Amino acid sequence: xxxxxxxxxxxxxYVGQVKARLAVEAPGVAVIDLLHEVPDFNAHAGAHLLAAxxxxxxxxxxxxxxxxxxxxxxxxxxxxxxxxxxxxxxDNGLLSVVAARAPDARLWRITWRPDELSATxxxxxxxxxxxAALARGEFPRERLAMVDAPGVxxxxxxxxxxxxxxxxxxxxxxxxxxxRVARVSAAGTVFAYGTCFGAVEKGQRLWFVNSVGLIxxxxxxxxxxxxxxxxxxxxxxVERVN
Amino acid sequence: xxxxxxxxxxxxxYVGQVKARLAVEAPGVAVIDLLHEVPDFNAHAGAHLLAAxxxxxxxxxxxxxxxxxxxxxxxxxxxxxxxxxxxxxxDNGLLSVVAARAPDARLWRITWRPDELSATxxxxxxxxxxxAALARGEFPRERLAMVDAPGVxxxxxxxxxxxxxxxxxxxxxxxxxxxRVARVSAAGTVFAYGTCFGAVEKGQRLWFVNSVGLIxxxxxxxxxxxxxxxxxxxxxxVERVN
Amino acid sequence: xxxxxxxxxxxxxYVGQVKARLAVEAPGVAVIDLLHEVPDFNAHAGAHLLAAxxxxxxxxxxxxxxxxxxxxxxxxxxxxxxxxxxxxxxDNGLLSVVAARAPDARLWRITWRPDELSATxxxxxxxxxxxAALARGEFPRERLAMVDAPGVxxxxxxxxxxxxxxxxxxxxxxxxxxxRVARVSAAGTVFAYGTCFGAVEKGQRLWFVNSVGLIxxxxxxxxxxxxxxxxxxxxxxVERVN
Numbered sequence: 001x002x003x004x005x006x007x008x009x010x011x012x013x014y015v016g017q018v019k020a021r022l023a024v025e026a027p028g029v030a031v032i033d034l035l036h037e038v039p040d041f042n043a044h045a046g047a048h049l050l051a052a053x054x055x056x057x058x059x060x061x062x063x064x065x066x067x068x069x070x071x072x073x074x075x076x077x078x079x080x081x082x083x084x085x086x087x088x089x090x091d092n093g094l095l096s097v098v099a100a101r102a103p104d105a106r107l108w109r110i111t112w113r114p115d116e117l118s119a120t121x122x123x124x125x126x127x128x129x130x131x132a133a134l135a136r137g138e139f140p141r142e143r144l145a146m147v148d149a150p151g152v153x154x155x156x157x158x159x160x161x162x163x164x165x166x167x168x169x170x171x172x173x174x175x176x177x178x179x180r181v182a183r184v185s186a187a188g189t190v191f192a193y194g195t196c197f198g199a200v201e202k203g204q205r206l207w208f209v210n211s212v213g214l215i216x217x218x219x220x221x222x223x224x225x226x227x228x229x230x231x232x233x234x235x236x237x238v239e240r241v242n
Numbered sequence: 243x244x245x246x247x248x249x250x251x252x253x254x255x256y257v258g259q260v261k262a263r264l265a266v267e268a269p270g271v272a273v274i275d276l277l278h279e280v281p282d283f284n285a286h287a288g289a290h291l292l293a294a295x296x297x298x299x300x301x302x303x304x305x306x307x308x309x310x311x312x313x314x315x316x317x318x319x320x321x322x323x324x325x326x327x328x329x330x331x332x333d334n335g336l337l338s339v340v341a342a343r344a345p346d347a348r349l350w351r352i353t354w355r356p357d358e359l360s361a362t363x364x365x366x367x368x369x370x371x372x373x374a375a376l377a378r379g380e381f382p383r384e385r386l387a388m389v390d391a392p393g394v395x396x397x398x399x400x401x402x403x404x405x406x407x408x409x410x411x412x413x414x415x416x417x418x419x420x421x422r423v424a425r426v427s428a429a430g431t432v433f434a435y436g437t438c439f440g441a442v443e444k445g446q447r448l449w450f451v452n453s454v455g456l457i458x459x460x461x462x463x464x465x466x467x468x469x470x471x472x473x474x475x476x477x478x479x480v481e482r483v484n
Numbered sequence: 485x486x487x488x489x490x491x492x493x494x495x496x497x498y499v500g501q502v503k504a505r506l507a508v509e510a511p512g513v514a515v516i517d518l519l520h521e522v523p524d525f526n527a528h529a530g531a532h533l534l535a536a537x538x539x540x541x542x543x544x545x546x547x548x549x550x551x552x553x554x555x556x557x558x559x560x561x562x563x564x565x566x567x568x569x570x571x572x573x574x575d576n577g578l579l580s581v582v583a584a585r586a587p588d589a590r591l592w593r594i595t596w597r598p599d600e601l602s603a604t605x606x607x608x609x610x611x612x613x614x615x616a617a618l619a620r621g622e623f624p625r626e627r628l629a630m631v632d633a634p635g636v637x638x639x640x641x642x643x644x645x646x647x648x649x650x651x652x653x654x655x656x657x658x659x660x661x662x663x664r665v666a667r668v669s670a671a672g673t674v675f676a677y678g679t680c681f682g683a684v685e686k687g688q689r690l691w692f693v694n695s696v697g698l699i700x701x702x703x704x705x706x707x708x709x710x711x712x713x714x715x716x717x718x719x720x721x722v723e724r725v726n
Binding site for chain 2: 493494495496497498499500501503504505507508511524525553554555556557559602603604605608609
């Protein structure tokens with residue numbers, strides 16, 4: 001299984017070009033679009049999103065993970081194996097939270113350069129062929145050089161900021177949740193805990209532990225983002241109760 | 243064939259998580275994204291959209307149908323067989339228009355609860371495994387209990403309201419159309435009948451019977467929604483001519 | 485491989501209906517969503533986008549190309565073979581730039597009409613069955629009549645206008661690029677050349693030759709469209725340096 005995690009956008013022609021390459025080089029492998037709307041250029045939010053999301057994917061899954069505003073500059077590129085899954089992407093911190101939280105992460109720098117390499121679309125030209133090889137069960141040793149750690153590393157602890165806002169207007173926080181042990185406030189407003197949306201009245205706000213284990217802010221049958229003016233990057237206060 | 247019909251949004255990471263589960267539990271089965279932008283939380287509009295859209299899908303198709311603001315509350319969940327197709331989703335009326343219009347609908351309540359069940363994502367945790375079983379050709383009898391009818395039922399007659407607005411700005415009405423037998427008005431404006439967009443001048447409005455049999459309001463090469471301020475839920479007057 | 489190139493939108497139920505038809509009539513064939521957000525009704529921009537994008541697809545690929553505001557009127561419909569690839573769509577100029585630039589283009593008019601043909605969704609009812617036949621390796625001779633050229637032809641030279649704006653706010657120009665040989669200005673502003681986004685400071689503008697060979701305007705880690713008010717159709721001045 002190949003899993004795509006990018007900021008390429010769902011409506012642009014970038015994902016289709018990557019998939020065409022994958023269909024040619026790894027025919028018959030299932031390709032799953034996990035997320036193409038990582039906040040643009042935001043590898044930091046992306047790193048925390050990716051770490052939260054990978055748990056649901058089976059061993060052997062190969063992630064093409066691209067949030068890469070430095071594409072075409074001399075920034076590095078990496079392949080990682082962690083928790084039985086593979087990851088391919090830029091070395092700009094995007095994979096570093098998964099790496100730091102996995103006891104068994106191994107990393108390689110990509111030394112290979114394809115004959116046809118655009119300056120602005122390494123997802124298609126550089127990463128997709130590596131992903132396809134891994135998905136075929138091949139380890140492209142001659143294209144890689146082992147390294148000890150990512151060149152760029154973000155703090156792998158919780159990130160008390162909004163890292164994603166979904167189309168309902170729910171805000172994902174980069175903090176792993178434990179029910180009933182925290183006080184959560186954002187935009188000057190305290191959110192009450194609920195197990196699910198219907199735990200509060202229509203139009204009322206709540207925080208809950210979402211389906212990938214993060215704290216999430218919502219309004220039942222409404223938009224927390226619109227109601228409280230929430231934006232990606234906003235700070236959120238999460239207080240642990242003793 | 244598995245068909246996804248939800249309000250999960252096209253840009254969020256929810257659909258990908260469902261597809262990963264399906265790829266593991268029903269490998270090799272084609273998964274079709276029919277609609278992920280059912281108006282948010284709107285099972286009523288969703289029920290009429292679903293009833294209009296299913297005709298084009300072959301016998302044996304398994305629909306995962308989720309518009310489920312009550313997820314995590316004690317609302318029921320159902321499996322339905324109707325017209326040779328299968329449906330899995332919440333028992334909140336979403337499947338009830340298909341049920342009422344099918345002479346052969348049979349329903350079961352889902353009694354099973356998986357070991358890992360999030361409070362807010364039953365599409366992934368509860369419905370997808372049932373859908374996968376059906377798509378593999380298995381009927382998961384031990385997870386179901388037969389019921390006579392949906393617990394929540396909407397009126398299965400026509401719904402004279404806007405139930406969907408597409409990205410062109412065309413407005414779908416929950417009324418099944420018959421050419422040249424109606425007078426249609428919305429937002430205080432009478433729409434003239436046309437067979438297709440090009441039947442009127444550029445910028446002019448029309449109503450037509452759309453490709454799934456519903457009355458639809460449009461502007462040739464323009465946006466009816468923007469021009470006339472149309473919104474989902476707006477009332478539309480449809481007069482039958484004797 | 486089947487490739488979809490349309491203005492059907494990513495969020496509407498049109499693509500799913502086409503895919504259901506393809507899954508039934510050409511089971512097991514990979515279907516790639518290349519672009520569903522061709523600027524609405526804009527076959528001219530679409531023709532230049534398609535010509536730029538097809539290079540990355542393998543021989544034998546079958547394109548379903550639909551930007552078709554004249555659907556249901558007596559406009560023609562065509563099948564084309566060019567550069568080893570197949571194309572199916574309306575005869576409104578959409579395929580004409582690919583046709584004019586391919587030395588080996590051959591065209592056929594579609595004479596067939598299916599028993600069930602809606603007035604507004606020929607992508608599903610007319611084009612998809614033809615595409616499926618070609619993808620199965622069959623040439624549906626009895627449904628076609630050879631013609632010499634498209635009935636509608638756009639100028640196949642460069643088009644010095646914005647033909648697409650992606651979700652980052654980057655603007656694609658219908659002019660094929662050669663590095664360092666042009667002066668590019670739009671919206672009264674001269675853009676400096678850069679090889680990639682990171683070649684200029686954050687927030688600065690640049691033009692570059694994009695990954696499909698077109699001139700593209702961008703702002704490093706920002707939106708050129710929002711910053712300079714760019715819109716599809718805007719004129720761009722591209723001066724060749726001797």
